[in-house]
Amino acid sequence: MKKRVTLIFPKRAVHMPVTYRLAKDFNVAANIFRAQITPNQVGMLVVELSGDIDQLDAAMEWMRSQDIGISPASREIFIDEEVCVHCGLCTGVCPTEALSLDPQTFRLNFTRSRCIVCEQCIPTCPVQAISTNL
Template identity: 80%
Template sequence: MKKRVTLTFPQRTVHMPVTYRLAKDFNVAANIIRAQVAPNQVGKLVLELSGDIDELEAAIEWLRSQGIGVSLASREIVIDENSCVDCGLCTGVCPTEALTLEPETFKLKFLRSRCVVCEQCIPTCPVQAISTNL
């Protein structure tokens, strides 16, 4: 099973080897989608966790017991097709190739199943046609 989570680290827990502990103690694989962690600052980490459902739940409970904020990511990328001008700028920053241009029509194609909601496409869009739902 997979779960996408956002972790918020208080300043005192930034130095903790979280992904190592998830793998070693809970047999949970952590794919880092986005990280913003610096010493002596609040940190944010977006992860896709993979593993057995019981191990995932135990890992999430352990994270919370360490004072790390855990929120399940339920956001999705939304593209306003009426505003999109199919310029393709977003395709250049999409790490999973969820955003591509159709070779024949040059229309933007969005494969939601590939999207990891890294949000790199949002500031790239010159007409602000890309956003997230809340």
């Protein structure tokens, strides 16, 4: 089973080897999509956890016991077609190639199923046509 979640780390927990503990103690794999971790500050990690349902539940319970906040990662990328100028700058920063330019029409294509919501495209867009639902 897979679950995509956002983990919020309190200041005291940002030094913890959480992904190591998930793998070693619970046999849960953590695919990291986005991380913002800074010493002595609140940290944020967007991950896809995969493993047996019981192991996932135990791992999430352990993280809660460590005061790590867990919420479903349900954000999505939206592209405003009326604002987009199809310049293609976003395609250069998209790590999964969810954004691409059609070679015939030179129009932007967005393959939502490939998007991991890393948000690297948002600051790259010169006309601010890309946003998230949150």
